[in-house]
Amino acid sequence: MIILNGGSSSGKSGIARCLQAVLPGPWPAFGIDSLIDALPVRMRAADGGIRFTDDGGVSVGADFRALEAAWMAGMAAMARAGARVIVDDVFLGGAASQQRWREAVDGLDVLWVGVRCDAAVAAAREIARGDRTPGMAASQADAVHEGVVYDLEVDTAHTESLACARAIADRVGR
Numbered sequence: 668m669i670i671l672n673g674g675s676s677s678g679k680s681g682i683a684r685c686l687q688a689v690l691p692g693p694w695p696a697f698g699i700d701s702l703i704d705a706l707p708v709r710m711r712a713a714d715g716g717i718r719f720t721d722d723g724g725v726s727v728g729a730d731f732r733a734l735e736a737a738w739m740a741g742m743a744a745m746a747r748a749g750a751r752v753i754v755d756d757v758f759l760g761g762a763a764s765q766q767r768w769r770e771a772v773d774g775l776d777v778l779w780v781g782v783r784c785d786a787a788v789a790a791a792r793e794i795a796r797g798d799r800t801p802g803m804a805a806s807q808a809d810a811v812h813e814g815v816v817y818d819l820e821v822d823t824a825h826t827e828s829l830a831c832a833r834a835i836a837d838r839v840g841r
Contacts, residue, residue, distance in 0.1 A: 668746045668775055669694075669835065670754045670768060672815060673782030674807030675799055676792040678823030678831070679755040682782060685832030686753055690839065695745075698755035702738050706731075723802025725759055739771035746775050757807060762814030780835055781812055781820040788824040 669686065671679045683696040703717060710716030715730030727735075746752050758764030765779070784792075789804035819838050821831035 668742070668752045668754065668772060668777045669780060669839065670756060670772075670777055671780045671782050672756055672758045672765070672811060672817075673784065673823075674757060674789055674804055674809075674811045676789045676796060676804040677782045677784035677808070678792075678828055679782045681828035682821070682823070682831050682835070683753045683755050685829045686835060689829075689832050689836045690751075692751060694751045694753050696753040696755060697742060699757055700755075702735065706734070719800045719803070721800065723800050723804070723806045725803065725807075727759065736767065736771070739768060743771045743775060746772070758811045758815055759807070761811060762816075764811075765815045778819065778835070778839060779815075779817045781815065781817040782831070783812065783820055783822045783824070784808060785824040 671682060673679045680696075680698055680700075683698070687694050687696060706716065710730060711718065713728070713730065715728035717728070717731045718726045720726070742752055742754055756764070756768070760767075768777075784804075786805040786808035789808050790802075793799045793801065793804040819835060821834060823831060826834075
């Protein structure tokens, strides 16, 4: 299992697609954005769900956390069943988020990858994407890495997604 953590617009999804191309065998990729997109609309306005503020902030409640825990358990179950899985996530809680993952993937072989990107570069990507709240990329660029321990870190502000994926694949091959 490969878990990619980085802020919004840091390049995680691009790296995941490149990993699928360079790693041997099938590696399905699942991102936190898919979980958020799958939520009922009401969970984007309720206190227990997930909220995106006008300044790019994100807050999550107990209902979201419960679904997130089930999603994590599902990803771990796939890996336990023999699938090699790539997860693209945003550790809004830094070390606490990684701890929730550690509990879900206990006993599995996991490569923890930090996807770093300069806040200004991520903010420019955010504008180009047009599907993110302005300010989210800059506010998450460093915060999602606070207290998180990685096996490998890549920097997409200075390295293309394919080169990052090859570095990760090389680490998986060891």
